[in-house]
Amino acid sequence: MRIDLHTHSTASDGTDTPAGLVRNAAAAGLDVVALTDHDTTRGHAEAAAALPAGLTLVTGAELSCRLDGVGLHLLGYLFDPEEPELLHRRELVRDDRVPRARAMVARLRELDVPVTWEQVARIAGEGSVGRPHIAEALVELGVVSSVSDAFTPAWLADGGRAHVEKYELDPFTAISLVKAAGGVTVLAHPLAVKRGRTVPEEALAALAAHGLDGVEVDHMDHDAAARTRLRGLAADLGLLVTGSSDYHGSRKTCALGEYTTDPEIYGEITRRASGAFPVPGAGGAPRR
Structure with a gap:
């Protein structure tokens, strides 16, 4: 089994x-x-x-x-x-996911990454938007080679340059x-x-x-x-x-x-x- x-x-x-x-x-x-x-x-x-x-x-x-x-x-x-x-x-x-993701996009743009909210929203589709969707946008842009590579201190990991806290239990x-x-x-x-x-x-x-x-x-x-x-x-x-x-x-x-x-x-x-x-x-x- x-x-x-x-x-x-x-x-x-x-x-x-x-x-x-x-x-x-x-x-x-x-x-x-x-x-x-x-x-x-x-x-x-x-x-x-x-x-x-x-x-x-x-x-x-x-x-x-x-x-x-x-x-x-x-x-x-x-x-x-x-x-x-x-x-x-x-x-x-869930309700905090969208403003948090928008804030992370803004931080990435401050780091000269040309990611847009429209791109992330397209990737997320009907799903609850989260860091993996932003990571996939970074892959699309050639910033990182894989989704896992985006979860580093340089980018989206906890405490990373583009990380933003969200409401959590x-x-x-x-x-x-x-x-x-x-x-x-x-x-x-x-x-x-x-x-x-x-x-x-x-x-x-x-x-x-x-x-x-x-x-x-x-x-x-x-x-x-x-x-x-x-x-x-x-x-x-x-x-x-x-x-x-x-x-x-x-x-x-x-x-x-x-x-x-x-x-x-x-x-x-x-x-x-x-x-x-x-x-x-x-x-x-x-x-x-």
Whole structure:
């Protein structure tokens, strides 16, 4: 059983539509795929309606958080998407994306990069605009050779020359909100050093004590040493260990199913959830 619990579609910053993503997940031999767009559940209905037979959809979102100046991402799974307070907080994060992206474009122009808001908006399309769309604009202009190369201190990384802060959730609040909505929480790629500062061990312990369910260990941005360290921390803290591709379509080099989650861990995630249930193919809206 092959399970990928972290993917993105055009509802945020991926390049596959939600329907295209689930079709590609089935073609990649996955049995379970989670759609975890940034701060939105807008793609879930389309993905569920297009599910091929034999593929199960886990509904979720990747929530933008910040702790002591360090940006971190919290994966929320199988929560009630209509729970009012969590919905309100996600909307606050999404509503800040456009002014933040416009401010980053302005900073890039101050750095003599001829990027325009129109170019970024075209790349984002109907998705929630974010740094990957600006990064792709830099690739189009030949400023950098890849989207990953834009996430450096020279450009868009946290604290970089063109970086602008945005509204983000306190992760302790985010965990409480997802839990109250019947969901399960997993900290995404906590030791992805190339993205900037990482979450210290004491913060991970505090999050675990607050109710964090798991930590994403097997990820393209974690080397072997980071994975070993995280597995040890997870064992000490009683956290579930997941593996995921963090697939963004053609915007990143990772492939669907490049890293996967153990079926027993997936089973435990579904047992802990009460806000929504996995959606079996073919078709149908998520059940709650």
